[in-house]
Each structure stands twice: as C-alpha cells, then as structure tokens.
Amino acid sequence: MSTTTHSTANYLKIFYILLALTIVEVTIVYLHLPKLLLVGLLMILAVWKAALVAMHFMHLKFEKKTLSIVAIIPFVLCVFLILMLLPDIFPR
Amino acid sequence: MSEAAVAVHTGVEPAETPLTPESWGKLGMWLFLAGDAMSFGCLIVGYGILRHKSLTWPVPAAVLGINLTAIMTFLLIVSSVTMVMGLAAIQDNDKARFKKFMGFTILGGLIFLGLQAYEWTHLIGHTLPEHNLSFSKDLFATTFFVLTGFHGMHVTGGVIYNTSVLAAVSRGRYQAKHVEIAGLYWHFVDLVWILIFTFVYLI
Numbered sequence: 001m002s003t004t005t006h007s008t009a010n011y012l013k014i015f016y017i018l019l020a021l022t023i024v025e026v027t028i029v030y031l032h033l034p035k036l037l038l039v040g041l042l043m044i045l046a047v048w049k050a051a052l053v054a055m056h057f058m059h060l061k062f063e064k065k066t067l068s069i070v071a072i073i074p075f076v077l078c079v080f081l082i083l084m085l086l087p088d089i090f091p092r
Numbered sequence: 093m094s095e096a097a098v099a100v101h102t103g104v105e106p107a108e109t110p111l112t113p114e115s116w117g118k119l120g121m122w123l124f125l126a127g128d129a130m131s132f133g134c135l136i137v138g139y140g141i142l143r144h145k146s147l148t149w150p151v152p153a154a155v156l157g158i159n160l161t162a163i164m165t166f167l168l169i170v171s172s173v174t175m176v177m178g179l180a181a182i183q184d185n186d187k188a189r190f191k192k193f194m195g196f197t198i199l200g201g202l203i204f205l206g207l208q209a210y211e212w213t214h215l216i217g218h219t220l221p222e223h224n225l226s227f228s229k230d231l232f233a234t235t236f237f238v239l240t241g242f243h244g245m246h247v248t249g250g251v252i253y254n255t256s257v258l259a260a261v262s263r264g265r266y267q268a269k270h271v272e273i274a275g276l277y278w279h280f281v282d283l284v285w286i287l288i289f290t291f292v293y294l295i
Binding site for chain 2: 007008011012014015018019022025026029038039042043045046049050053054057058059063064066067070071073074075077078081082085088089
C-alpha cells in the first residue's frame with residue numbers, strides 16, 4: 001500500500017452503494033419491465049457492481065495502470081468468444 | 093514457498109516486480125484470477141448461447157428463489173467488506189481486530205455455502221420436479237448447477253484459504269501482504285457471484 005491508505009469509511013461507502021444496487025436489481029425484476037429494457041438495466045447494474053468491487057476492494061484503482069490490462073484481458077477474450085460464436089447464435 | 097520464507101526472514105524480495113512492487117505473490121494471484129475469469133467467462137458465455145437457442149427456457153425467477161439468493165448476495169458482499177476491514181486492521185498491526193474480521197469473513201462464506209446446500213436440496217427435491225425439470229435432461233437445470241456449483245467450489249476453496257491465512261497470521265508467519273493476496277481471491281469470488289446472480293437468477 002505504497003500510494004494510498006484505504007480508509008474504512010471508504011469501504012463502508014462502497015458497501016452501501018453495492019447494497020443499494022442489489023436492492024434496485026431485485027426490485028426491477030418484480031416490476032415487469034419490457035424484456036430488453038430489463039436485461040439492459042440488469043447488465044449495466046451488474047457490471048457497475050463488479051467494477052466497484054474490482055476498483056475498491058481489489059484496489060485496482062490504486063495499482064499501476066498496467067495491472068488493469070491483466071484484469072481486462074479475460075473480458076476482451078470473452079467478447080471475442082461471443083463474436084466467434086455469432087455464426088452459431090444467428091445461423092443463416 | 094522456500095523463496096518466500098527466505099524473503100520473510102531477510103526482508104529482501106528476490107527482485108522487484110514491475111506491476112506489483114509489494115510482492116510477486118500479488119502479481120501471481122492477479123494472473124491466476126485472470127485465468128479463472130476466463131473459465132467463468134466460457135461458462136457464462138456458453139450458458140448465454142444455450143439459453144438464447146432454447147425455446148423452452150423457463151423464467152428463472154419463477155423457478156429459483158430470488159429472495160434467498162439476494163440474501164446470499166448480501167452475505168458475500170458483507171464478507172468482502174469484513175475482508176477489507178481485516179486487511180486494514182492488519183495493516184495497522186492490530187492482530188486482534190484482524191482476527192475478528194477474518195473470522196466474520198470465514199463465517200460469511202460458511203453461511204453462504206450452507207444456504208447454497210439448502211437451495212440445491214430444495215431445488216432437487218421439490219422445485220425442479222414440480223416444474224417438470226430435471227438435472228439430466230434440461231439445460232436450464234444443468235447450466236444452473238454447473239455455474240453455481242463451480243462458483244460454490246470457489247467459495248469452499250476461499251473458506252479453506254482464508255482459514256489457513258488466519259492460522260498463519262496467528263502463528264506470526266503471514267503479514268499484511270499475504271492477507272491482501274487472499275483478499276484478492278475472496279473479492280473475485282464475490283465479483284463472480286454478482287455476475288452469476290444477475291445472469292442466472294435475475295435475467
């Protein structure tokens with residue numbers, strides 16, 4: 001922890017945000033929104049929560065920027081995986 | 093292991109790591125987690141494609157108990173918070189506070205596993221037969237058990253890992269940097285659950 005000290009207040013703040021986002025997620029499932037809107041909203045919320053955990057709890061925000069490349073590569077590869085499988089998902 | 097032990101005794105790291113100057117172990121854990129993320133990524137992408145192609149996929153919320161799993165999500169988030177609190181404690185050289193928070197973290201993981209065992213038992217015994225679904229013939233059930241099971245194994249591993257870290261710190265063999273590495277793994281398990289909770293239960 002050479003660069004920053006991590007205050008417990010900050011951790012608690014992140015915890016409350018994560019808690020609030022989880023409640024929002026569960027609530028919108030019960031709202032009977034249009035399917036596409038619901039899926040879009042849930043994906044945004046999930047990625048938001050995952051990013052909060054990685055950035056603050058896993059300290060990615062306070063590490064050297066290059067380490068983020070290690071963290072991002074799996075997601076890039078997953079996008080490639082989906083692209084490669086597109087012919088199977090939408091066959092002619 | 094022997095290299096690390098030497099480093100602890102002499103206070104000298106073998107060489108400085110370019111990405112994580114604190115320790116090599118931290119970079120190692122990040123690389124492992126990147127690989128592990130790909131395993132989960134493949135499973136989740138596969139799940140998404142199977143579900144997209146399926147004509148008879150049930151609405152998950154109608155079969156799976158969302159309220160129980162929302163509590164499980166809450167538990168994992170709380171145990172992540174107690175983990176960082178424990179890390180903050182040992183960085184302040186407060187071992188007693190560290191042990192308390194690490195104990196809570198381990199307890200959170202154990203309760204999570206207990207709830208998952210209860211959920212699985214209930215699904216296999218009651219809910220799935222009621223909906224005319226079975227583990228072996230419906231991809232809905234298969235993908236569910238593979239994804240949550242793979243994650244559950246990670247939680248089990250995390251509980252064992254955290255317990256051994258707690259024991260090693262108590263005996264004075266591990267310091268804050270080791271706790272930080274264990275924390276990375278535990279938060280990753282939490283992060284993956286956030287995604288699984290969304291993709292498998294909510295969507």
